[in-house]
Amino acid sequence: MTGKRDIPWLLASPGILLVTLVALLPAAILIVKAFQDVDTGALTLENFQAIFDSKIFGQAFWRTLRIAFFVTLVSVIGGYPLALLIARANPRYSLVIFVIVLFPLMVSVVVRTFGWVVILGPAGIVNEALMGIGLISEPLTMTQNEFGIVVGETHLLMPYMVLALLSVLRKLEPQLEEAALSLGANPLVAFFRVILPMTVPGLLSGVLLVFSLAITAFATPLVMGGARTPLLSTLVYRYALTSYDWASAAAVAFVLAVIAVAFVAVQKTVAWMWMSRHEF
Template sequence: MSPDVSARATPYWMTGPALAIFLALVIIPLGMTVLLAFYDWGQYKGIVAEFTLKNFREIFSDSYFLEVFLRTLRIAVLVTLFAVLIGVPEAYILNRMSPAWRGICLLAILGPLLVSVVARTLGWALLLGSTGLVNRGLMALGLIGQPLEFMFTETGVVIALVHVLIPFMILAVWASLQRLDPQIENAALSLGASRLTIWRRVILPQIVPGILSGSIIVFALAASAFASPAIIGGRRLKVAATLAYDEFLNTLNWPLGAAVAVLLLAALVILTVGANRLVERRYSQVFE
C-alpha cells in the first residue's frame, strides 16, 4: 500500500471501532425496533413476522393513545418552560460570581446529575407525599388546610423533572454568557441604560442560542423520561415511555410497544431537527 493511500485510510481505521460500536449498540437495535413495530401480535399466537399497519392504526384510532402522547407533550413543554424561567437567571448569577463561589454553586447545580435518577425521584416522592415534608411544612405555616395532591399528578412529575433537567439549561446558557464581553454591560450603563434595558437589549439577544440549545436538550429528555413519570406519576398517569414499557412487559404486545416507541422517537427527531435549524440560524445572525 502506497504512503498516500495509507494516509487517506488512517482516519477510517481510527474511527472504525467507534462506528462499529455505534452501529451495534444504536443503529441495529433501532432498526430491529422499527421492524418489530410492523409485526402482528395475538394473545394466543404471539408475535407474527408479517408486515402490517395494525399497530399504527390502533394508536391513531384510539383516543387513549392520543391522550397519552398529548400528556407527554404537555409535560415536556412545561418542564422546558420552567427550566428556562429558573435556569436563565441562575446562569446569569452564576456567571457574575467570583471563581470561588462559582465552583461551590456549580457543585450544587451538578449535584443532581451525580445521583441515580431513581434515588432522586424516590426522594421527591418522600417530599411530595400527602405526609411528606412539603405538605407538612405548608400545613404548619397555615398556608393550606389539607395536603395538596402532588403524587400521581402532572404537577409532581413536572417538579421532579425540572429538578433533574435544569442543570442542562443552566450549563447551556452559561456557555453562551461566557462569550459575552462584560465591558458591553459597563458601556451600556455609562450611556444611561437601566439594568432591565441592558438585560433585554444587550444580554438576552446574545444568549438566545444558549436558551434554544438548552431547551432542545431539556425537551427531548423530558419527553422520553421514564423513571420520574413511573415513580411520581404511577400507573394512573401514563406517558409515552411508560406506555411502551407496559406494552412490552405487562401485556407482552411487543409490536404495539415498539410502534409507540417509534412514534415517540420520530416526533422527537422531527422537533429536535427543526429546533436545531432554528438554533443554527440564530447563531449565524448573532455571530455573523
C-alpha cells in the first residue's frame, strides 16, 4: 500500500536502511555495551569508573583537547592568509593556491602523514638542516610525540579552515576594503576593522569544524604518535585490538562520540543562529 506521498521514503529507504544497520544500530549497541558489566551484562557505570580512574585515559583526554586546540590555532594562522590570497590574488595565482590547498584533501592521510615522518624524523630534512648549520648536535624528536601529531593534523585539516573562510570571503566585495583604504585607513586597520569582523561566521564555523575533526582524527595520531602518545581515538583502537579490553574501548568510544556529536550540535546551532540573525 504505497501512496504517492510514500515514494520519497521508498526511494530513500536503501540509504536509510544501510546507514541504520551499518552505522547507527552498531553505535547504539556499542553505547549499551559501554554501560554493561563485562561478565553479567547488568547495567553499570563501572566501565566509566575504570577509565576515569586510569592514568592513561586522563592523559589521552587532555592530550586530545590540547592537540585539537593547537591544530585549530595553527589552522587559523595559516588558513587566513591562504584564504585571503585565494580571494584577492589574480585569477591564475588564485587557482594555483586553491589547487595546492585542495589537492591534499584527496591524497591518502597515510601518505600525507608519512611525508611528515620523513620531514620531521631523526634523519629528516629538518634535523639534517639544523645539524648542518650547527644549531643542534643531537637530532630533535619531532615524531612519535605531540609535536608531530599537531603538524600532521594541521596539514590534514587546514584545507577545511581555508574553505570555511573562503565561503564568506567570496561574498565580500573588494570595494569594501578599497573604500576603507581610500577613506584613509591603513591596511592593518582596514583588515581588523573591516575584513576580520565580516569573516567571523566563516572563522567560527571553520574553528568548530577543525576542532571537532582534530578530536576524532585517527590515522595521523596512530602513525605519528606511536604507542606512547595515545589520543582518545587511538586509545579506542588500542583497548579494542591490542589489549582486548572491549568494555574500556566502548566507554572511551562513548566519551569520544559524545564530544563529537556535541560539537556538531554547537556548530549547527551557531550556523542557524547566524543565518536567522543576518540574512545572507
